[in-house]
Amino acid sequence: MSQTVDRALSILPLLARGPADLGRVADALGVHKSTALRLLRTLHEHGLVHRQRDQRYRLGARLFALAQEAVEHLDVREIAHPHLVQLNERTGHTVHLAVHEEGEVLYIDKVDSRYPVRMYSRIGRPVAITVAAVAKLLLADLPEPERHALAAKLDYPMYTPRSIPDAAAFLKELATVREQGWATDLGGHEESINCVAAPIRGVDGRVVAAMSLSAPNVVVTAEELLALLPLVRRTADAITRDYCGTTPEEDTA
Known part of the structure; x- marks a missing residue:
């Protein structure tokens, strides 16, 4: 697995424990904020994470829809x-x-x-x-x-x-x-x-x-x-x- 994909996937279990801001995500991944932001933007584009009004990120609705679809099948x-x-x-x-x-x-x-x-x-x-x-x-x-x-x-x-x-x-x-x-x-x-x-x-x-x-x-x-x-x-x-x-x-x- 590439390092980029690994880092992106590591964000999901972090946000499963609750919303987190950019700094917390970057610290958890051990990367610069700019790198964490790129990963979050990519996940956001696919509906897997959502940025709240308080600038914190949470899991996106698309992720839950995918999970439900998987369970049903x-x-x-x-x-x-x-x-x-x-x-x-x-x-x-x-x-x-x-x-x-x-x-x-x-x-x-x-x-x-x-x-x-x-x-x-x-x-x-x-x-x-x-x-x-x-x-x-x-x-x-x-x-x-x-x-x-x-x-x-x-x-x-x-x-x-x-x-x-x-x-x-x-x-x-x-x-x-x-x-x-x-x-x-x-x-x-x-x-x-x-x-x-x-x-x-x-x-x-x-x-x-x-x-x-x-x-x-x-x-x-x-x-x-x-x-x-x-x-x-x-x-x-x-x-x-x-x-x-x-x-x-x-x-x-």
Whole structure:
């Protein structure tokens, strides 16, 4: 990257922290004011920065428009898929990716396990919304009034003795999931199947998708699957970084 482009791009994160005058920009870049002014004028011409009446500069509206357009065209499935395959290869278990759309939670990707026992789930099909781990994560992220309204209108089929029986229990489960940042389905939909899940977040911190790792009891116990939860969460975090366009260093800064 050329030095000029590097310096120009360095201005954007500076202004993201708030408006700055020419002197502050020049000091932050370690350049003369005339150099900083040329860079700011170029960014201004493209709508990426705006000069206020007090002569300070802030981020321009064009930058926000570009960011919104980029977000609208992001394909979380395309971004997530290589990570899902890698997790499947490391564990051998089934991996799912799900999103919340129009009141349903749908599987949008799946990588099957290596063993003969296969799960019934299909891409494009809705999940069992009151018990699935991915659904719990997606619904737990909803604002509280929406969570309560949704819980009140759902049916609560008892797929197994471990299924969530009613709205009160469902809201309690969602509160726990929201606080801990991960979810499980330990025999709630099928007694022989266990699942652990983690959220994928967008640039605003909201949950845009959820991924899970599932396996039958005949392959691994629930305790053995839970031991893989840190790996699942790291995978989800890696997808989040790719989806948001950040690096691990930026995440921890």
